[in-house]
Every structure is written in structure tokens, then in C-alpha cells.
Amino acid sequence: MTHTLTGMTAVVTGAGSGIGRATAHAFADRGANVLAVGRTREKLVATAGDRSSIVPLSADVTGRTSPTAIIEAALETFGGIDVLVHSAGSLRRTPLGTICADDFDRFMAVNLRAPLLLTQAAMAPLTRSRGTIVNVSASFGQRGWPGLSLYGAAKAGLDCFTRTWAGELADRGIRVVSVAPGPVETPILENNALDDRAVTTIHRLHELLPLARLGSAEEVAWWIVNFAEPLAAYTTGAILPVDGGYGAV
Numbered sequence: 687m688t689h690t691l692t693g694m695t696a697v698v699t700g701a702g703s704g705i706g707r708a709t710a711h712a713f714a715d716r717g718a719n720v721l722a723v724g725r726t727r728e729k730l731v732a733t734a735g736d737r738s739s740i741v742p743l744s745a746d747v748t749g750r751t752s753p754t755a756i757i758e759a760a761l762e763t764f765g766g767i768d769v770l771v772h773s774a775g776s777l778r779r780t781p782l783g784t785i786c787a788d789d790f791d792r793f794m795a796v797n798l799r800a801p802l803l804l805t806q807a808a809m810a811p812l813t814r815s816r817g818t819i820v821n822v823s824a825s826f827g828q829r830g831w832p833g834l835s836l837y838g839a840a841k842a843g844l845d846c847f848t849r850t851w852a853g854e855l856a857d858r859g860i861r862v863v864s865v866a867p868g869p870v871e872t873p874i875l876e877n878n879a880l881d882d883r884a885v886t887t888i889h890r891l892h893e894l895l896p897l898a899r900l901g902s903a904e905e906v907a908w909w910i911v912n913f914a915e916p917l918a919a920y921t922t923g924a925i926l927p928v929d930g931g932y933g934a935v
């Protein structure tokens with residue numbers, strides 16, 4: 687194991703499972719400290735396991751005071767922030783004709799508003815560290831997918847944040863990228879009120895991919911962590927598909 691990120695601190699939302707958990711592990715295994723954020727404490731404690739450099743913080747990223755509380759916790763615990771990874775997200779089927787205003791607000795609050803407000807809260811420490819922001823978007827944001835219009839719109843919005851913030855934050859030395867996964871085997875497919883048909887469709891989507899399989903959380907996390915490496919310093923505003931070729935066909 688090479689400790690190329692020793693001394694760095696990563697704040698990872700959605701770190702209680704899936705891609706966020708794999709990202710927390712990957713940062714810790716390269717020597718970084720990690721503030722692991724999510725709503726369910728037991729899941730975060732399980733993410734930390736015996737890695738003492740991962741510190742759990744229970745917080746709902748959509749809470750009014752959460753952005754400030756999360757950033758203050760990172761500064762108090764580790765003294766700075768070098769990387770901010772927005773992996774918290776939720777997936778739900780929202781066919782056109784069934785969506786009410788509250789659904790829209792709840793959905794956008796976690797998938798789009800939370801990354802925006804947490805990024806704003808982190809601007810000063812990220813400026814001091816000349817840090818990196820990684821938005822976990824989705825290949826669904828780049829193509830239409832029946833029943834997932836809100837999810838796709840939120841993820842397309844996140845990619846727009848990436849491109850726009852890259853320009854807005856470059857003079858502070860902050861880089862911004864999206865990692866856009868295709869179908870990845872994580873609890874999101876079971877936890878988020880997708881109906882059986884949608885789950886089956888997503889699980890079978892891999893049959894249509896050039897690489898003909900689902901991805902793993904570790905394969906997504908590897909890219910997220912590499913964007914924090916010094917040799918990624920010339921990359922900003924990029925949207926990287928990690929999708930088995932979904933976007934290419």
C-alpha cells in the first residue's frame with residue numbers, strides 16, 4: 687500500500703455504504719484522514735472498522751445547519767480539508783405524472799442542493815489547501831432513462847456544477863471533477879423505493895454494456911481518490927464516466 691496522501695483530509699458524504707464507503711477506505715489506505723458523513727451512525731462505524739483515520743459523523747446533508755456543522759467538525763478534528771467528495775444520494779422511480787412538489791424538493795435537496803451548500807461552506811478551507819471537489823454524478827445524467835427523470839436531472843445539474851465551479855474556483859487553486867458511474871452493485875438499488883421492474887432493468891442493464899457486467903464500488907472509488915493525487919493537478923471541469931462503456935454505445 688503506498689501512502690501517497692499522508693497528511694491530507696477528505697470529507698466524504700454518503701460514507702456509510704457503497705461508493706462512499708469504498709472511497710473512505712481508499713483514502714484511508716493511502717494515508718489520508720477521512721470524515722465519514724451519513725445519517726446512520728452504525729453504518730459509519732462499520733465503515734471505519736479498525737481504520738483509526740476514519741472518523742464517523744452522523745449528519746443529514748439536507749439539514750439547514752448541516753453544511754456548517756460538517757465543515758466545522760472536519761476542521762476541529764483534522765485542522766483542514768483537502769478533498770470534498772459528494773457521494774450521498776438517493777435513487778427513486780419518479781414517472782412523469784406522479785411527481786408532486788414535495789417529491790421534487792426532497793429529491794433535489796439531497797442530490798443537488800446539499801452538494802451546493804456543502805461546497806459553499808467548504809470554500810475557505812479548500813482555498814487554503816488548494817483542494818479538490820469530486821461530485822459523484824451518474825451516467826443516467828447524460829442520457830434519458832424512463833422513470834428516472836428527477837434523478838437524471840439532478841445528476842445532469844451536478845455535472846453542470848462541476849463545469850461551472852471549475853471555472854469559478856480555478857483562481858483559488860481548487861479543482862472540481864465529476865465521477866459519473868454506470869450501474870454499480872451497491873445498496874442504492876435495493877434501498878430506495880425502486881419497484882421490482884426498475885431494479886430488474888438496472889441489474890440487467892449490464893447485458894447491454896460493452897464490458898457486460900456491473901461495476902464495483904471500489905472501481906469507482908479508485909478514480910475518485912486518484913483525482914486527489916498531485917499528478918491530477920492539470921485536470922479540472924472533467925466528467926469521467928466509470929460505466930462499463932454505457933455512454934459510448
Ligand SMILES: NC(=O)c1ccc[n+]([C@@H]2O[C@H](COP(=O)([O-])OP(=O)(O)OC[C@H]3O[C@@H](n4cnc5c(N)ncnc54)[C@H](OP(=O)(O)O)[C@@H]3O)[C@@H](O)[C@H]2O)c1
Binds near residue numbers: 866872875
Ligand atoms: N450504484 C449505482 O449504480 C450508482 C450509479 C450512478 C451514480 N451513483 C451515485 O453514487 C452515489 C453513491 O451511491 P451508492 O451507489 O454508493 O449508494 P448507497 O450505498 O445507497 O450510498 C448512498 C449513501 O448516501 C447516504 N445518504 C442518503 N441520503 C443522505 C442524507 N440526506 N444525508 C446524508 N447521507 C445520506 C446513505 O446513508 P444513510 O441512509 O445512512 O444516510 C448511503 O450510505 C450516489 O450519489 C448515487 O446517486 C450510484
